[in-house]
Amino acid sequence: MPHRLKLSPRHITVLKTLIHVVSLLFVAQLVLLTLTGGFGADPVQGISHFTGKAALNTLLLTLCVSPVARWLKQGLLVRVRRLLGLYSFSWAVLHLTAYLVLDLGLDWSLLLSEITERPYLTVGAACWLILCALAATSPQRMQRRLGTRWQKLHNWVYLAVVLAPVHYYWSVKSGVVEPLLYLLFAFVLLACRYRTFKRWLPAGATP
Numbered sequence: 001m002p003h004r005l006k007l008s009p010r011h012i013t014v015l016k017t018l019i020h021v022v023s024l025l026f027v028a029q030l031v032l033l034t035l036t037g038g039f040g041a042d043p044v045q046g047i048s049h050f051t052g053k054a055a056l057n058t059l060l061l062t063l064c065v066s067p068v069a070r071w072l073k074q075g076l077l078v079r080v081r082r083l084l085g086l087y088s089f090s091w092a093v094l095h096l097t098a099y100l101v102l103d104l105g106l107d108w109s110l111l112l113s114e115i116t117e118r119p120y121l122t123v124g125a126a127c128w129l130i131l132c133a134l135a136a137t138s139p140q141r142m143q144r145r146l147g148t149r150w151q152k153l154h155n156w157v158y159l160a161v162v163l164a165p166v167h168y169y170w171s172v173k174s175g176v177v178e179p180l181l182y183l184l185f186a187f188v189l190l191a192c193r194y195r196t197f198k199r200w201l202p203a204g205a206t207p
Contacts, residue, residue: 007076017079023087026054030094044102051098052171055091056164059131060185062088063161065193082138085157089135092128118168127163128154158193161186 030050033039039046062084069077104110115125134154137143143150165186169179190197 007074009076012076012079015077016083018079018134019083019087023058023142030054046073047098047102048095051091051095052168055088055095055131056168056182058084058088059161059164060182060189063157063186063189067189085131086135086138089131092131096128110135120167123163123170124167127160127167130160130163134160191200 033116034043034047037043039050062081065077065081065084069075075161094204100106100108101113106113134157137146137150137153146153162183165179165182168182169176174181
């Protein structure tokens with residue numbers, strides 16, 4: 001039987017460096033498309049779509065880490081999960097900023113009214129707040145301070161991974177197949193955590 005390569009901390013450092021490089025390349029692509037008119041006749045929509053999909057893709061990738069780590073029996077892989085989660089929130093910040101600046105002209109009162117009146121924005125705002133809370137409490141010192149409450153808080157990522165594609169689905173006027181595929185993939189990722197959800201049920205309850 002061939003020897004299985006066991007990841008070392010050095011491998012994780014290389015992987016994190018690769019994540020930084022790829023993420024920054026996507027930022028460079030966003031800047032280049034913006035400056036060269038690559039987003040076409042409606043650059044505001046293009047920027048919003050680019051940053052929103054980047055946030056969603058990175059969030060789904062973050063949720064992929066644990067199942068892949070278990071499947072490959074490479075426990076150290078989970079060390080990249082926090083970095084991916086922070087990049088997902090960073091893209092979500094850019095997504096909100098683009099909407100606030102380019103669509104609403106920094107009108108905060110209009111932003112609040114839009115969130116309360118448009119369901120897809122309400123869902124998006126809820127997802128954004130969850131990601132914000134997770135990013136703010138991601139450092140190890142916050143994990144130690146919160147204790148058992150930390151894990152309970154970070155379980156909210158499972159709601160965020162559903163809300164994000166729902167927000168995407170409601171925001172598009174046509175071409176709903178892609179957001180539906182994202183939603184399906186989100187449920188596949190949740191299904192991979194069946195045992196985790198089963199432990200949340202009261203003793204004797206049927207899943």
